[in-house]
Amino acid sequence: MLVTGATSGIGRAAAEAAAARGARLLLTGRDARALDALATTTGAAVHAVDLATTTGPDELADWTLGHGVPDLVVVAAGAGLAGPAGTADPETLDRLVALNLRAPVRLTERLVPPMRERGTGHLAFVGSIAGMVGVPDESGYAATKAGLHGLARSLSAELAGTGVRVTTLAPGVVDTAFFTRRGAPPPRRGPRPRTPAAAAKVLLDAVEADRAEALLPSWLRLGVVVQAAAPGWYARLAGRFR
Numbered sequence: 001m002l003v004t005g006a007t008s009g010i011g012r013a014a015a016e017a018a019a020a021r022g023a024r025l026l027l028t029g030r031d032a033r034a035l036d037a038l039a040t041t042t043g044a045a046v047h048a049v050d051l052a053t054t055t056g057p058d059e060l061a062d063w064t065l066g067h068g069v070p071d072l073v074v075v076a077a078g079a080g081l082a083g084p085a086g087t088a089d090p091e092t093l094d095r096l097v098a099l100n101l102r103a104p105v106r107l108t109e110r111l112v113p114p115m116r117e118r119g120t121g122h123l124a125f126v127g128s129i130a131g132m133v134g135v136p137d138e139s140g141y142a143a144t145k146a147g148l149h150g151l152a153r154s155l156s157a158e159l160a161g162t163g164v165r166v167t168t169l170a171p172g173v174v175d176t177a178f179f180t181r182r183g184a185p186p187p188r189r190g191p192r193p194r195t196p197a198a199a200a201k202v203l204l205d206a207v208e209a210d211r212a213e214a215l216l217p218s219w220l221r222l223g224v225v226v227q228a229a230a231p232g233w234y235a236r237l238a239g240r241f242r
Helices: 009-020 032-042 056-066 090-118 139-158 178-182 196-208 218-229 231-240
Strands: 002-004 026-029 045-048 072-075 121-126 164-171 213-216
Touching: 002 009, 002 090, 009 032, 009 072, 009 196, 026 032, 026 056, 032 045, 056 090, 072 090, 090 121, 090 139, 090 164, 121 139, 121 196, 139 164, 164 196, 196 213, 213 218, 218 231
Parallel strands: 002 026, 002 072, 026 045, 072 121, 121 164, 164 213
Antiparallel strands: none
């Protein structure tokens, strides 16, 4: 089992929960010291890499396949960005797109063929409710997560009948360093923050149940349905409750 973004947040919680369930782990992130600590507590093989670089995803794919074809790939590495459109510098936007979208696309391009050839495997993506309904002042971030959801849904359709399955988690607010790193607190109104452990449990349970999609909290599905049915009305309502 490969977990990206394993040194913090949902990725770390997923790695620890999977270790408790007896999984053999391959863990990656940028923080080599944190990875070494996880290797000690989980028995995982670890590899530090920056997935936002041009070569990072291929480096990780080579290392992963050197250990064999993974049964489960959890794509949890990601970054946030807050602020009105037009306020982010180009370098920050480029890194956001590279980490949140280009890296998952390239990684799956490398890992899906051997999984499909073997006839088994599972891809699990940590998306966001922002990528399903949009969020004010988070257009760049929401765009990358919308792309990730599109990737997951396309792969799910493409891989139907091959033995390779796809699951996506779309959480609301999760209590991690995500908001500190993006430079803005979570919205004042909205779902109460969930713990990374709760998010990881929902994700792994969805994988075990072979569910295509899981939301946390589950009632966020109502917003997705309303947004799809009446996008203009939903946008006006979302603007009022910022």
